[in-house]
Amino acid sequence: LGILKACLALVPFIVAPGYVAGWALDLFEFRQRRPILRMILAVPLSIAICPMLSYLLARFFEPGLWAFYIGVFGVCALLLVKEAGRVRLQSISKYIWIALGVRLQSISKYIWITLGLVAMWGVAGVASLVDLQIGDKLYPPIVAYDHAVRTVMMSALARHVPPSNPFLANAGAPLRYHYLWLLLCSLPMKVFHLSPRYVVYAGVVWCGVGLMCTVALGLKFLVGARTRIQQETLLGIGLLCVTGLDILPTLYFGLAKHLWVDDMEFWNEAQITSWADSVLWVPHHVAALIACFVGFLLMRHQADTNRWAIGPVVVAGMAFASAAGMSVYVTFTFAVAVALWLLALVTRKAWLEAAMFVGAGAVALLWALPFLLSLRGPAGGAAFVELAVRPFSFGLYFANLIGIHFQAGFAQTAANAIFLPINYALELGFFLVVGILRLRQLVRGRIEASANELAAWTLVMTSFLIGTFLRSSTTGTNDLGWRCFLPAQLILLLWGATLVHDCWFQSSTPSVAPPPSRHLWIRGALATLLIPGMVGTAYQVFVLRMFPILTDRGVLRGVSWVDQDRQFGKRAYALRSAYDVLDAQLPSSAVLQSNPATLHSVLHMLYSGHDSAAATPKGDPPCGTAFGGDPVLCVMRVQKLLELFEFPDGSNLDAICRQYGIDAVVVENADPVWKQSASWIWNRTLAVANDYVRAFRCGRSATGDHR
Numbered sequence: 001l002g003i004l005k006a007c008l009a010l011v012p013f014i015v016a017p018g019y020v021a022g023w024a025l026d027l028f029e030f031r032q033r034r035p036i037l038r039m040i041l042a043v044p045l046s047i048a049i050c051p052m053l054s055y056l057l058a059r060f061f062e063p064g065l066w067a068f069y070i071g072v073f074g075v076c077a078l079l080l081v082k083e084a085g086r087v088r089l090q091s092i093s094k095y096i097w098i099a100l101g102v103r104l105q106s107i108s109k110y111i112w113i114t115l116g117l118v119a120m121w122g123v124a125g126v127a128s129l130v131d132l133q134i135g136d137k138l139y140p141p142i143v144a145y146d147h148a149v150r151t152v153m154m155s156a157l158a159r160h161v162p163p164s165n166p167f168l169a170n171a172g173a174p175l176r177y178h179y180l181w182l183l184l185c186s187l188p189m190k191v192f193h194l195s196p197r198y199v200v201y202a203g204v205v206w207c208g209v210g211l212m213c214t215v216a217l218g219l220k221f222l223v224g225a226r227t228r229i230q231q232e233t234l235l236g237i238g239l240l241c242v243t244g245l246d247i248l249p250t251l252y253f254g255l256a257k258h259l260w261v262d263d264m265e266f267w268n269e270a271q272i273t274s275w276a277d278s279v280l281w282v283p284h285h286v287a288a289l290i291a292c293f294v295g296f297l298l299m300r301h302q303a304d305t306n307r308w309a310i311g312p313v314v315v316a317g318m319a320f321a322s323a324a325g326m327s328v329y330v331t332f333t334f335a336v337a338v339a340l341w342l343l344a345l346v347t348r349k350a351w352l353e354a355a356m357f358v359g360a361g362a363v364a365l366l367w368a369l370p371f372l373l374s375l376r377g378p379a380g381g382a383a384f385v386e387l388a389v390r391p392f393s394f395g396l397y398f399a400n401l402i403g404i405h406f407q408a409g410f411a412q413t414a415a416n417a418i419f420l421p422i423n424y425a426l427e428l429g430f431f432l433v434v435g436i437l438r439l440r441q442l443v444r445g446r447i448e449a450s451a452n453e454l455a456a457w458t459l460v461m462t463s464f465l466i467g468t469f470l471r472s473s474t475t476g477t478n479d480l481g482w483r484c485f486l487p488a489q490l491i492l493l494l495w496g497a498t499l500v501h502d503c504w505f506q507s508s509t510p511s512v513a514p515p516p517s518r519h520l521w522i523r524g525a526l527a528t529l530l531i532p533g534m535v536g537t538a539y540q541v542f543v544l545r546m547f548p549i550l551t552d553r554g555v556l557r558g559v560s561w562v563d564q565d566r567q568f569g570k571r572a573y574a575l576r577s578a579y580d581v582l583d584a585q586l587p588s589s590a591v592l593q594s595n596p597a598t599l600h601s602v603l604h605m606l607y608s609g610h611d612s613a614a615a616t617p618k619g620d621p622p623c624g625t626a627f628g629g630d631p632v633l634c635v636m637r638v639q640k641l642l643e644l645f646e647f648p649d650g651s652n653l654d655a656i657c658r659q660y661g662i663d664a665v666v667v668e669n670a671d672p673v674w675k676q677s678a679s680w681i682w683n684r685t686l687a688v689a690n691d692y693v694r695a696f697r698c699g700r701s702a703t704g705d706h707r
Contacts, residue, residue, distance in 0.1 A: 002195055003126050006202035009188035012069060014206050016076035018045030023079055025311035028221065028301060035083065036111055037220075040213045047210050048291040048319035051180035051326055052367055054187065058161035059370070069187070110230035114212075117237050121208050128280055128545050129201040131576070137569025138576055139548040140606060142262045143280045145561050147200050148605035149617045149624075154182050154196035155609045158189040159589060162374055167624030168634060169591045169611035170661035176375050176628040180325030181207075181284035196609045207283035207290075211275070212237050214290050218494045221301050222452050228501055236497035243274030244429035245529070247536035249394055260558030262547040264540040270390050270478060272427040272467075272485045275493075276537050280544065282483070288327030289486045292334040295319030299360060300455055303353035313356050317363025324368045329472065329483040332385075337462035337487065341455060350451070388413075388471040390481060394426075395419035420468065430529035431492040435460065437522070438495045456491045463488030474626075500526065561602055572603050574692035575668070579607040581688040582664055582695055586610075590663040590701065595645040595671050596622060596638045604666070613660040614638050645671045650680025657699030666695045 019042040022030035028041060057065035129147075132139045156163035157179060165173040185203035188194055215236040219225045225232045249267040253259045263281075265271040278286050295316035302312040323331045338357055345354040396406055396415060406412045416423075424432055441447045442457075463485045472480035503523050550556035552569045562568050582592060592610040594601075601616050614637040617624045623634035640656055645667065653665065669692050673679045687695045 002198035003130060003201045003205070005192075006188065006194050006198040007122070007205050009192050009194060010185065010199075010202055010206055012073040013050065013184060013187050014046045014210075015039075015042050016046070016073045017050050017069070018042035018047075019076045019079065020072045021045055021049055021315065025315065027298060027312060027315060028217075037216075040216050043206070043210045043213045044217060044290050044294045045315075047184075047207075047287050048294040048322055049315060051184045051287075051291070051322040052318060052324075052371065053322075054184055055161065055180055055325060055371055056367075058183070062161075065187075108230065110234060113234055114237070117234070118209060118212060121212070122205055124541070125205040125208055125280075126201070128541060129204060131572075132545075132549065133573070134549075134569065136573050137552070138573035139552070139569055140572060140603075141280075142544045142547050142560065142562070144606050145602050145618060146281055147197070148602045150182055150200050151197045151609055152605050152611070152615075152617075153177065153179055154186050154189070154200055155588060156611065157183050157186040158196065164611075165624055165628040166611040167615040167617055167627065168629040168637075169613050171629055171633060173625075173629030174374060176626075178284065178288075178324070178326055178328050180322060180371070181287045183325075197606060204280060204283045207286050208279045210290050211240065211279060211286055214293055214490070215240070215493065215497075217297060218293065218490065219497060221297050222456060222491075223494050223498060224450075224452060225498065228505075231505060232497045232501050235500050236493060239493050239496050239500070240275040241537050242430055242496075242530060242533035243276070243536045243540070244272065244427045244431070245532050245536070246274070246426065247532050247539055249426065250536075250539070254558075260556055262558065262560035262562065263544060264536060266559070267394065268423070268427065269393055270423070270467075270481050272424075272489070273482055274537055274540060275489070276541055277544075278486065280541075282327075285327040285330055285483045285486065288323040288330040289490065291319045291323040291326065292330060293487070293490065295323070295360060295364075296334065296338070296455070296459075299353065299356050300452060302356060303350065303451070306352065308352060308356065313359045314363055316356075316360035318367055320360060320364035321368035321371075324364070325371050327483060328384075329480045330486055332480070333462060333466055333484040333487055334459075336466060337459050340462060341458045344454060344458065348451075353451075384472055384474055385470050385480065386473055387469060389416045390420065390423060390468050390471075392416050392419040392423040395422060428492070430526065430533045431489065431496060433525060433529060434492050434496040434499055437499060456494075459487040460491050563599070571600065571668070571692050572607075574690045575600070575603045575666075576607040577690060578666065578688045578693040578695050579609070582666075583609065585687065585697070586663055586701065591661050592664045592666060593641060593657075593660075593662045594666045594668070596641050597645075598668065599670065600668065608666075613662050614641055645673050648673060648676045648679035650684065653680065653684075653696075654698050657701075662699055663701035664695055664697050666693060668693050 019038065021027065022038065022041050022045050027045065030038060030041060033041070053068070054065060057068060129141055129143070152166045153163070153175065156166040156175065161183065163175045163179070165171070165175050181203065182200070185199050185206075186196070189196065189199055216229075216233045219232050219236055220229055246264050246267060250261070250264045253261075253267060261267070263277065265273055265277055273281070298312045298316045298319070302309055320331065320334070323334065338361070342354055342357055345351075345357070392415075396412065396419075399406065399415065406415045428435075438447070442449060442453065447453060466484040467481050470480060470484075471478040503526065547556065547558075547560060548562045548568055551558070551560065551562050551564060552566050554566060557564060563571070579592075586592075588610070590610055591613055592608050593613050594604045594608075594615070596614045596616060598604060602618070605615065605617060614623045614634060616622045620626050621631065621634075622638050623629055623631075625631045625634055637660060641660075644650060644653060644656065644665065656662070657665070664687060667674060667681050673681055674694075681694050681696070684696050687697045689695070
């Protein structure tokens, strides 16, 4: 219920702005479009416009932020009422549909099916994210590993913009992270009493809806589907449930090596993430994809009209700026793609389109500059991009099994290059075949080499070039190599929808489909790859949801952040219960501190929703100094705080709390001090206690100053 409430609270922020902007600027000929297409356009346009706009208003003129959203919500309501006025009311039962500008009898079966798919995604998304409680045991999903960090960031964003690093509270360390998707989703928290965890999860649900809308826009404005647009849109949305052949190596490791992992993608260190996994784990990267794609699509569509228009250029620039604040990796990929596309435009002497892209880039840079300047870190950090051939440890592993050893770095690099076709075949599966067939049709002239087709290929080839030869080193994982494939995945999905439609549902369009005589083997190949792709996604979603339960019950043992002691469910329930009590006692600005060396940092962050004086998010550097802050200051804090959780003498507790602005200390049964009968935790007045947790107010909070 909390997630559903947050989803409803986000409607004015994720639907209304895009609808009003589309109408006011007539983007994609918005005013002439059918009501259903207007609603489809509204969500991606909002995701493209609002993140950076919200940041600038919240940072420099917060009253303008609320004036903007109140205004666009009111205008959106008036536009819908005006649209309803064009339709004669025939009965009260039709009023709701007429208010949306849709005649009941005009609703086709495809729209009903699409609405059903959206509803199914809502149910599946909520079921994949919500905590499952079984008696006194509580089981968050595996994706809580990432969302725990974002929950704490969400709370910080709801208090002030720009935020400080919430893992190093009261240190004046600005947060260095692409957090604008979280900022957009946090806005309802300023109006309604919503849990930050629920708002994070509601953002996941809305991101999935935005992705479905983006598929429809891509098919209409890039691929050029016309008469079969409804069928292909349904197929495109359905293909979001298809991934590569990841299920095969996953089952091999699980069945042959008894090595089960909590996410199917982890079999390969250089993963190409499934759509379900991307939306559930990293909605901000998918939101950046939506924003960039909308901006790119808007420029391409406007160029096809052969006239300059300032509105689309500005909106495209705002979209690219918003994307830069949601995912630097996806935006970098699109920036390279746009640069390559500009070279193609200059070669083709398409000066109007080139000028529009340059103009949009200038707007994006100007629009994003304040945010980008806030991300500046200390000199000498890790390089954002470095040269490296895409690794494939799975191939090296099998080479070792048959006696072929690659010891030297150069030999491993050469082996990774040789294994690239196998690497991509396993990661992409069905979609790699789609790309090959599309290229074959293009070469043989069955598909016109139009500007849209060449632009799409530019996005695909950019993803492959970056993913094959570059990697990021700012974090322990190669995030650039993972996320740079999102543009290619989207294009391949759009092509896949047309190919599946032509092979199974329409064999009379030789311009876009192979000759009928070749349909049989194409159908067989596609079906052979579709089945493991769908099974893989189903397995992945099931394991992400059920892995903690299966582990706690001893059914499954594997690699995960979930404890293997079969006490995870009870510990999670105890921690959430304790933090609920503390949350009711203390203001949202309170600082809560657990053991900086705790093995359960994910649970603490997920259920606390408060800043910490020193925390270690997801195994990152202590105090999250990768997100900003002085590591030396962090080390000093951690040393002092660890004494509270390791040694029985707690006489300096209040002094330490006052020094770092801590309002409550949370001790769990895994901490050394818990096991010492004479320690301070058994003598001090409690704020809350259960079998796993004892929490104490301290410092100013202990005297009631923060009530």
